[in-house]
Amino acid sequence: MLTFEQLLETWDGETAVVHRDPESGAWIFVCLHSTRLGPAGGGTRMKVYDTPAEALQDAMRLSGAMTRKLAVAGLPFGGGKAVIAVAEIPSGEERRALLLRYADLVASLGGSYRTSSDMNTGEADMDVIGERTEFVFGRSVEAGGSGSPAPPTATGVYHGIRASLSHVYGSDDLDGRSVVVQGAGGVGSPLAEQLASAGATVFVADIDPGRAETLAARVGGAAVPADRVLDTDCDVFAPCAVGGVLSVATVPRLRCRIVAGSANNQLAEPEAADLLQGRGILYAPDYVINAGGAIAIVGLEQLGWGRSELDTALAQIGDTLRQIYERADAEGISTAAAADALAEQRLKVG
Numbered sequence: 001m002l003t004f005e006q007l008l009e010t011w012d013g014e015t016a017v018v019h020r021d022p023e024s025g026a027w028i029f030v031c032l033h034s035t036r037l038g039p040a041g042g043g044t045r046m047k048v049y050d051t052p053a054e055a056l057q058d059a060m061r062l063s064g065a066m067t068r069k070l071a072v073a074g075l076p077f078g079g080g081k082a083v084i085a086v087a088e089i090p091s092g093e094e095r096r097a098l099l100l101r102y103a104d105l106v107a108s109l110g111g112s113y114r115t116s117s118d119m120n121t122g123e124a125d126m127d128v129i130g131e132r133t134e135f136v137f138g139r140s141v142e143a144g145g146s147g148s149p150a151p152p153t154a155t156g157v158y159h160g161i162r163a164s165l166s167h168v169y170g171s172d173d174l175d176g177r178s179v180v181v182q183g184a185g186g187v188g189s190p191l192a193e194q195l196a197s198a199g200a201t202v203f204v205a206d207i208d209p210g211r212a213e214t215l216a217a218r219v220g221g222a223a224v225p226a227d228r229v230l231d232t233d234c235d236v237f238a239p240c241a242v243g244g245v246l247s248v249a250t251v252p253r254l255r256c257r258i259v260a261g262s263a264n265n266q267l268a269e270p271e272a273a274d275l276l277q278g279r280g281i282l283y284a285p286d287y288v289i290n291a292g293g294a295i296a297i298v299g300l301e302q303l304g305w306g307r308s309e310l311d312t313a314l315a316q317i318g319d320t321l322r323q324i325y326e327r328a329d330a331e332g333i334s335t336a337a338a339a340d341a342l343a344e345q346r347l348k349v350g
């Protein structure tokens with residue numbers, strides 16, 4: 001593991017704020033990777049880490065991903081991320097007090113970093129943070145937020161799947177197409193519903209088999225055991241559960257033509273993107289196809305959008321993917337590399 005000094009020396013971001021919270025013993029890291037296109041936006045992750053350096057590294061890595069995600073989504077925001085590294089996940093009054101102290105830290109950055117929820121933080125936590133600072137997205141509707149980002153994320157993935165089908169088969173028609181949705185959660189459920197309504201045959205897998213069966217029954221599809229997703233014949237595999245599903249070990253097993261889902265960090269290692277390309281499997285880069293939730297909260301809470309502007313922006317995810325696929329084909333590079341190149345280009349001209 002690298003030391004703090006080594007991490008700071010080798011990071012390509014702008015500013016890392018290091019804060020120790022003496023009351024709880026937590027370490028808080030706020031990483032502003034880029035403010036090139038606007039204030040650094042990104043969620044607050046609360047997690048137990050082995051060492052503070054590991055937490056800093058996570059915040060740095062995640063903030064870089066936010067820069068690319070928000071640039072490709074065409075939003076006037078840079079990339080950031082905060083990590084609250086705790087000894088154990090707090091609850092009750094202890095959690096509230098920690099979040100208020102954290103909110104003061106966010107407020108002290110004067111809007112250069114704007115937060116939202118991430119792993120182990122949610123709407124209720126954003127409401128608490130909102131008591132001390134205006135620089136927070138994703139509060140509850142009652143507190144002035146725009147509600148759960150999961151449904152717009154699913155709609156963005158739906159448009160991304162259609163664009164991917166169009167690229168592979170020459171038609172975005174879902175009728176007669178089969179999709180395996182991995183994860184029957186906040187994103188997977190509305191996605192499965194939209195796909196089924198458009199005529200697709202939907203297979204659902206979840207580590208909770210009851211959840212998979214309930215969703216499969218609701219959409220007129222079938223449940224698949226969680227350990228069989230890679231081996232199931234389908235047109236589209238939609239990972240909507242955990243990261244790291246695409247690796248040197250798993251890609252050779254895939255029996256689909258397209259991988260397009262909401263999960264973050266789908267590539268366990270960069271080589272997996274080249275392997276997918278080599279096997280002729282079209283991969284929709286995760287941070288492009290899963291940007292719908294970020295687009296919704298920024299659009300509705302900051303840019304003053306209404307429903308129709310949001311619908312247009314979510315459909316745009318399909319157009320962006322088409323552009324990425326064409327670039328990948330033209331340059332003979334993986335779709336992951338083409339997405340990164342598009343992000344770089346937007347950061348240069350922005």
Ligand code: NAD
Binds near residue numbers: 184
């Ligand atoms: P969720 O927690 O609501 O649902 C995840 C589901 O996946 C659960 O039903 C869980 O039981 C299941 N699951 C966990 N491990 C699994 C496994 N190994 N195999 C099969 N099923 C498994 O999460 P969500 O909000 O639907 O998000 C899904 C993914 O999309 C996550 O990777 C998340 O980071 C990403 N994402 C979500 C959003 C959003 O707006 N919610 C936005 C961008 C990206």
